[in-house]
Amino acid sequence: MLSSLRRGLGIPRLLLWLLLLAAWRAGSAQLRYSVPEEAQHGTFVGRLAQDLGLPLAELVPRLFRVASRAGGDLLEVNVQNGILFVNARMDREALCGRSAECSVHLEVVVERPLQVFHVEVEVRDVNDNPPVFPATRKNLFISEARALDSHFSLEGASDADVGSNAQLTYRLSSSEVFSLEVQTNDDGSQSLFLVLGKSLDREETAEINLLLVATDGGKPELTGTVEIHIKVLDVNDNEPTFTQSVYKVQLLENTAEGTLVVKLNASDADEGTNSEILYSISGDAPSITQTRFKIDPSTGEIRTRGKLDYEETKSYNIQIIAFDKGTPPMSGHCKISVKVVDVNDNTPEISITSLSLPIREDAPVGTVVALITVSDRDSGANGQVSCALTPDVPFRLLSTFRNYYSLVLESGLDRELVSGYGVVVTARDAGSPALRASASVWVEVADVNDNAPAFAQAEYTVFVRENNAPGCHLVTVSARDADARENARVSYSLVERRVGERLLSSYVSVHAESGRVHALQPLDREELELLRFEVSARDAGVPALGSNVTLQVFVLDENDHAPWVLPRGAGGPASEAVPVWVSRSAGAGHVVAKVRAVDADAGYNAWLSYELQAAPNANANANGAVAAASGGARLPFRVGLYTGEISTTRSLDEADLARQRLLVLVKDHGEPALTATATVLLSLVDGGQAAAASSSRAGAATAAAGGAAALLDVNASLIVAICAVSSLLVLTLVVWTALRCWAPAAEGACGPGQPALVCASAVGSWSCSQRRRQRVSGGEGAPKADLMAFSPSLPQGPDSAEEKPQPSESEYVGKVSLNIFLPILRLLLAYSL
Known part of the structure; x- marks a missing residue:
């Protein structure tokens, strides 16, 4: 037909082949490469970008990458030169088992604009698995009466490789008694038999040890061995025999448990107990065979056990051993070949790979939202799957390759109208009856950051007592953002500045998430009475938006400073005991001294009062005694409650002691009150002696003498x-x-x-x-x-x-x-x- 087409159209052969090749590549949209298994990391696979017709300069700008990998991270592509190379060790047997074909399917995605290519990389088998026998030692019991050319069945070896690497040849160690016979069955499998070539004599040789070697067809060759231990038995010289060496059976994978597979009927030429036969499955059979089938030892009926699964195992080879009841027992062997027939018992499987979720509300039509892959473990029509979307959604399915789809945007989005869509993908196979499955993906419409955080208050005013505990909570600021998700996630921070010589962050801190403002150290009202600063709230959008709020922290006074007595100036006492000369001629109400004190606190905490305390000395005791002797006369001095002025309460006389020690207690009005004391020493002298006092005390005496005269003038001014x-x-x-x-x-x-x-x-x-x-x-x-x-x-x-x-x-x-x-x-x- 090809030649007739060429002759009819007059097209040269080379051009015709090029047209056919282009049409095939456009239809399949697939590249095929080949790489051997066990290839080292970095092994060259193919020039992927060049074969796809993509310029190397566009690979990075267009985000050239492998989007979905059916083979995990076994293969990788270099986005600089577009070369596909081996990234990790590939074990063909782990990937595909005994399958004749083994491929890794890659999905290559190029964005801006979006293109999806499908690449199939064939993994070639290498001879990396040696033949393996079911057991390393095989025990046989053979009667010495067995006839020449008797056959004894042996379990062959298995090779995990495929093709010529799995084609096995066997050889037996040198023996004059036994030889090895290999028979090829119709299905290509091999049956091994140990053939008796010389009569046995138990009295001459009771045991024989042989070595069976299996060699595969790979290069280099790999081998496996099994030791055959033969024990020569006496008397019972006829073994059970089957009518067939291989029984072939087909079973549907949904066959019920306990279904009869086959009923065996072996015969034994012996008589009596030597002809009574018991059946069993060979102990060398794989565990999966023993879990799926069972045999009645007496009747030879083989029935299913458990559930068959075509997708798990497509066929079973059951080795059956028939033992007679002779002494010693003889055995015969046969093989049951069970082929499992597929039925439509697997629902389609849907895999959704998200690429760009959530999708922005301003995304253009045609944006790829997700990649969808469907598969069905069944075979034939049972594994052919078609897909559909739920209606009334602004999306559609775009088929990119067999069983591969892209979920793309079909119309514009508006987050204010609909914030998200529940998209349901339904897959249905072509079996009878058809099976279906569905998978859903929530397509969220992402917001744009167009709202700045807004504080609940325009300004925060806080009052805190001084000497607060470090880390105490001042206030919690709160701002809300009308946007969604990250655009609405608000974080708080201080607007840093300097407060005097120090930074603001040394006084207060704000928790970035909760907005709780804490004082980092005790505040001192005497140092700082009002702290005014700003807290900034910013969202996590790109670009971020923010706003500020002002906080005023007023520091309230605590009574934490005791009164402090000022050093004595001219004419006044000091906190230390310095004598003051007082004339005995002074009358009642004469001011002799004044105590001055200050308090660093404020308000009632700084309102000071003065009072006299009993001086703990001998003079005070003497004064008490004199006062008692004189009939309870008053003490000669007093102190003004709020002025601190020390004045006479009466006229001084000769009975008063010459030296008076006064202890003045200065107390504020805080809770509790704090105090200080000042000691005043008064020396009572006659008028002449006072005039002759030290020149350093002259100013004080003059001020004391004129105090009484000036007091009357001051009273009028004070009243006004x-x-x-x-x-x-x-x-x-x-x-x-x-x-x-x-x-x-x-x-x-x-x-x-x-x-x-x-x-x-x-x-x-x-x-x-x-x-x-x-x-x-x-x-x-x-x-x-x-x-x-x-x-x-x-x-x-x-x-x-x-x-x-x-x-x-x-x-x-x-x-x-x-x-x-x-x-x-x-x-x-x-x-x-």
Whole structure:
């Protein structure tokens, strides 16, 4: 036909062959290569890119790769030169067993645009498996009465190779008694027989040892051996014989368990017990044969055991031994060849390999979503499979090769309308009745990152007590992203900056996932009263989007500083005991000295009071005695509760001791209160002696003498100042209340919102408003000035903030006002005095 076509069309022979070759390659879209098994890593297989007609310069840009590999990672392609090479050791017997053909199927994918090529690599057999006998030793019991030319069946060797590498030849070690006979059956298998060539004489030779060697046809040749141990028996000289040496049977693979395969009927020429026969399956038979068949020892019926599976084993060779009951027993052998016939009992198998899932909602039509492979373990029409998709999905199946499909996008996607599709692939074979199977894949439509994280609050205000525990929780910031998956996964971080001489990250930290803000170290209100910083929230999209939120952390005062007595200036005592000269002529109310002390805390924690303590010395005891003797007269000196001024309580007389030691206790109003002490030594002298005192004490005496005169002038000024301050207080309260009531009711009617109190300790219970002068850190540069006042009405900690009632508006305003003007009154008193 080819020659007639060439003559009819007038086409040259070479051109005709080229056209036929091009048509075949276009139709099959497949390349075939060949490589021997056990090839080393890197062994050249073929120039894949060149044979596919792909330029080498386009391999990397077009993502040239092996997408699906039926053979695992046995073969690999070099994307630089397009050469297919061996990547791992290939064992043909492990891949294909005893199959005459063995191939590895590769699917080569080139994207931009997508092309799929199918490559078949034949794995050639090499002679790497020697012949193997079922056992290394074979025991035979042969009667000395056996006739010449008697045949004794032997188990042949098996070779895992195929072709000429599995063609076996046998030879027997040199023997004058036995020879080896090899018979080739109709199905190509070989039957081995040990042939008796010389009469046996048990009295002359009781045992014979032979060596049977099997050699395959490979190059180089490989061999296997089995030792044959023959024991010569006496008397029973007839063995059971079968009507056939080989019985051939065909069974459907769905044959029920217990089905009769064949019934054997061997005969024995002996009489009596020597002719009674028992049947058994040879112990050398493979284990799978013994698990699939059983034989009745008495009747010789062979029945199935378990379930036959054509896909597991297509045929069985059962060696049967018939023993008579003679002494010694004689045996005969036959072979049962069982061929399993395939039925359509395997449903198709579907394998889905995802390539680009999830798919972006802006993906173009024709985008390959997944690769689908279908297979059926049955043979013939039972293994022919067709595929279909569920309707109403924007996808279609594109056949790329036999039993290989691509799931491609057929129409546009919109994630806002449909976020994903459940695609069901149904495969049906051509058997009768047909079997089908289905597999589903969820095609998720991916979102694009078009939404930045948004915080729940525009700004966070937090109050924390100083001396907080390191690592304490300040506040949790929260931001949400309207996108999906990674685009909505928010992480938090600090916006780093400097706070004075230190970095912000040395003060606070934020957990990247939960948004919990922690203080890394104890905060000191005397060092930092307001910490203002920003926290950034960014999503995990590409490109990432983010936003910032401002946090204000107010540090509340704790009573952690004791009062400190200032060093004595001119005319005043110091913390150390330095004598002060006092004239005995001083009258009641005469100021003789003043103790000055300061406290680094604020509010009530810095409000100091002074009181006299009994001095633990002899003079104090003497003073007590004198006072008792004089009828309980008062002590001659006292100290101002809030001024620290030491003055006389009465006129001094000669009964008062010349040296007085006063111990002044300075105490703040914190909870608990902290104290300091100052010791003042007073020396009582007459008026003339006071004038002659040391020049270093002259200023003090002069100030003490003129203090009483100046006190009257100061009192008038003090009264005027107090009235002015009180008027200012009333006016401020009225204006502030009016503004709060007329302001928009964002936080409630005429009342400030209550801030959260965190990290509170058990030392104090002061709350914080926003009306006190403080040191503020809100950015780069010097601290800012603001006002803050303290009130003793807030709970001890965050847990109790929701349990105890908040102060009323009148209480809140009154306490704020008290704390605003109390320091002013103290300053006026101190200044006037």
